[in-house]
Amino acid sequence: MSAAAATWERTIRFWEASVGKKVVMAVTGAILFLFVIGHMLGNLQIYLGPEQLNAYGAKLHDLGPLLWAIRGFLLLTVALHITAAAQLWWMNRAARPTGYIRQSWVQASFASRTMIVSGPLLAGFIIYHLLHFTTGDFLSGGLAYTADGHIDVYANVVNGFSYWPASVVYILSMIVLGYHLSHGVWSMFQSVGLNHPRYMPWIRRFATAATVIIVAGNISIPVAVLAGIVR
């Protein structure tokens, strides 16, 4: 067998093992977690005024082919995350064909038991979010542009969130994201084997803090628009 074929076979074997899929979940989850942090830091520039936010948006758009490469990479990451999750879920259901008549939980958190619910909800939210602010299909009046031909990110955000049902969807989605992250962030360490009694308490604290910051930071924007602070 050639070296390439051996590597390919080994990769397939890694993917086919439940443990391998968990590693894929963790690594893709970590990439998406970093993206969510970066995305929030970008968004928070709305508080620095229209010029700052629009300049940031223009800078991203001017990346051109690189922007599409990043988008492709993120799409691939999401696809792997969802595929691994779906296959694991299927495997897990098959492993327990008959359930218990009485079911109790000793320590498993609500968030940890509902990842399979929060995940698809977030996938739905991502599609809605792209149609809302990226393509403008769900934005009343479509995307607004600045005088120099760039997207007027600031005006679009204010326009989008001024419609209160959209803001409610975003706020609820961020709470769902919070649940997903509160379990996912520490889990991604565990699933690549990073669990040590000295560091695990700090990893848990980091996960909680990151979740709170991301949820609060993102929710603040629709709230600020609805409250008239950002207009």
Place this chain on the structure above:
Amino acid sequence: MRIILHIWRQKDANSPGKMVRYEVPDVNEHMSFLEMLDVLNERLIEQGEDPVTFDHDCREGICGACGFVINGIPHGPQPSTTVCQLHMRHFKDGDELYLEPWRAKAFPVIKDLMVDRSAFDRIISAGGFISVPTGSAPDGNAIPVPKEKADLAMDAAQCIGCGACVAACPNASAMLFTGAKISHLALLPQGQPERRDRALKMVAQMNAEAFGACTNIAECEAVCPKDIKIENIARMFRDFISASVLKRAG
């Protein structure tokens, strides 16, 4: 005291089962849970009925033979305790308890509360041998084992293979069991020669037995009568990853 039991009755692997209600009116608080079932079974035999089948052996909490689910918790409500060491003083007069067998595709019900756990044995055998010199007894302390490693290996080796981790897991995952078995040899010098191979083979067997995958909810750790920690699952991940990446052939 009076205890009301709802017990899963199933004739054999191919028959459908159902919950049947029993009353044990004279339970002594010093009885273990299994002794209470013995009393119930004696009565059932006297009445010409089929006694409740459950697995048990040492009744000292060290063999791993016993175990069923009490009100949704494997081995019942008392932490770090197998059902044979669970005493009736932890229950109140009039308590209603639901007894069900471990539920997993990999653990088919043999009868009533007894399941076939051979899948665990096959995971262990898949791990294979360790290279040790046989023949004359080795010199004491010829192989240095640091105290900390010895303790950690012992913590992992405490696993009695009862299957409560699989029963507690909503995914019927055997990762706590397999993680503990991989860990106790991986931590010792004697386990090093076949360490990577062992991790790959045991994980492969675990998948072949149709156990589910871990979702890190840690319910297994909470019900484990031997307090095996999910840190052992992380160690299995480390060994599996390094074995997958570093193995030269195959």
